[in-house]
Amino acid sequence: MGKGEHTRTVILEAALAQASESGFESLTIGSLAERTGLSKSGLFAHFGSREDLQCAAIDAAAQLFADTVMKPAFAAPRGVPRLWAMFEGWLGWTQRGGLAHGCPIHAASVEYDDRPGPMRDRLVGHYRALQQALDKAVRIAIDAGHLRADLDIEQFAFDMFAIVLGYYHAARLMDDARAGERARAAFGRLLADFAVPGALP
Template sequence: MAATRTDGRVERGNQTRRLVLDRTMAIASAEGLEGLSLGRLATELGLSKSGVFALFGSKEELQLATVRAAREVYIRQVVEPSRELPAGLARVWRLCESWLDYSRRRVFPGGCFLFAVSAEFDARSGPVHDAVAQARLEWTTYVEITLEKARRAGQLRADADVPLLAFELIALMDAGNLHSVLFDDAGAYTRAGTAVLHRLRAAAHGAAAGERAVAVSSLPARFEV
């Protein structure tokens, strides 16, 4: 009986933690991680402030937990769909397409969570800055790895500058997110996606003829939402 009661308390605590983090991710994407407070969350969610404090202990830990939770959402929404495809340009495009769709659908109200908090913490120092920087580095590295696998598969030029190409693709997607959120411009995603496609086609030129044909045929003419 004691174990059952303990298990029940743990599960209720996990449910409350998930409830709180769903709210903190939404707030932080639009207002920043500094917009989080234990008191605000308790009021908005109908919880006791002491209960929220018991789950996180401090505002900094709440911010760090929010970054970790958003990273998990990012992986599910953006990264995992691309893993369904074999290494190559089609996987690169699926990764970019998933990112644009994740931002366009407003999985987080403020658009891309990582973009928003990176702008907030880029010039700061401390554990939260480090967590945000690490998440951003993981994303950049994953794009580079995905491109490098496409290059090794013969679907990009042998001399392709993979870090530069990754930088360009991420910059185009970030620009689509920024313009959409700032100007309420849904067409920004079409422009960003089409620009990404143009860049990928250009990078495929010079690849082995057979592989280039396969790679380019896997890409749509333009990105449509």
């Protein structure tokens, strides 16, 4: 890895840490330069513009999520255990991924949900990819006989995703120590409602 490439990685790591704290709109050239010890112009030279930096940062966040949550989950046994692995990995994945604060992708999804542009487009793309991976895991759980064949996969994904969002809200803004417990109960109810009776212990 050349020096420039290494520096770029360092910058993106700092950008992820900051986005985890305060979102992507807080990613300014000046603050990032200070964080990394670079000069403004030196840092700026690695990206054509601030927007390019933000885009690179959100791509890095999506990659980190995939590596931290999805990849390990697909190593779990197929079916419902894998869905649980995904869910558990999802809750508080930022800690495991080395980010001290919130989920930067979630922050971005609120910041850009009404602001057309490359950031929004990228974000939607990453979510669609996540959706597909989730769909796949659910389909496998159906094929494995764990979940009912008449399950509406999109509805299941909606419900599961909603629980994670509820967890973020409760755990972070409301400082609810029982957020994880609540989220697991909700996901358990979701699975129970669509489980094939007797298929799992």
